[in-house]
Amino acid sequence: MEITAGNADWYLPETKSREPNQILGKDDFLLIMMEQLKHQDPMSPVDSDKFLGQMAQFTVMEQLVNLNTQFTDMMHLQQVNNASALIGKQVSLTAGEDIIEGAVEKVLLKDQVVQVVVGGIAYDLEQVNTVK
Numbered sequence: 119m120e121i122t123a124g125n126a127d128w129y130l131p132e133t134k135s136r137e138p139n140q141i142l143g144k145d146d147f148l149l150i151m152m153e154q155l156k157h158q159d160p161m162s163p164v165d166s167d168k169f170l171g172q173m174a175q176f177t178v179m180e181q182l183v184n185l186n187t188q189f190t191d192m193m194h195l196q197q198v199n200n201a202s203a204l205i206g207k208q209v210s211l212t213a214g215e216d217i218i219e220g221a222v223e224k225v226l227l228k229d230q231v232v233q234v235v236v237g238g239i240a241y242d243l244e245q246v247n248t249v250k
Contacts, residue, residue, distance in 0.1 A: 144176070147175075147176055147179065151176065155169075190230075200243075201243050204249060205222050205223070206221060209221075209222055209248065209249050210247050211234075211241050213241060213245060217247075218239075218241070222235065223238070228240070
C-alpha cells in the first residue's frame with residue numbers, strides 16, 4: 119500500500135505533550151545528588167561534610183513526606199470515625215441550593231472524601247449543616 123499525503127496522518131502515532139513537574143520530590147532530589155556525584159571533578163571531589171549534609175537533608179525530607187502521608191491517613195480515619203457517629207441520626211445538609219433532611223444510613227470513604235448516605239444518595243460530610 120502506498121502512503122500518500124492524504125492518509126499519512128493515519129499512521130503517525132499520537133504525540134502527547136509533556137507537562138513539566140512544578141514541584142521536586144524526594145526522588146528528584148536523590149537523582150540530582152547522584153548526578154552531582156557522577157560528574158564531579160576527580161581532582162576536587164565533593165567534600166565529605168557537604169555530602170553528609172546533603173544526605174541528612176534528604177533523610178529529613180523523606181521523613182517529613184512520610185509523616186505528612188501518615189497525618190493525612192489519620193485525618194481521614196478521624197473523619198470516618200466522626201461521620202460514623204452520625205449513623206441513624208437526623209441531619210440537615212445543603213446540596214446546591216436545596217436543603218436535604220433525613221437519617222444517615224451509612225458512611226463511605228470515596229477517593230479520600232468522607233461521605234454520608236441520606237435517602238440513598240451520598241453527600242460529602244462537609245455538606246452537613248445540622249445534626250438532630
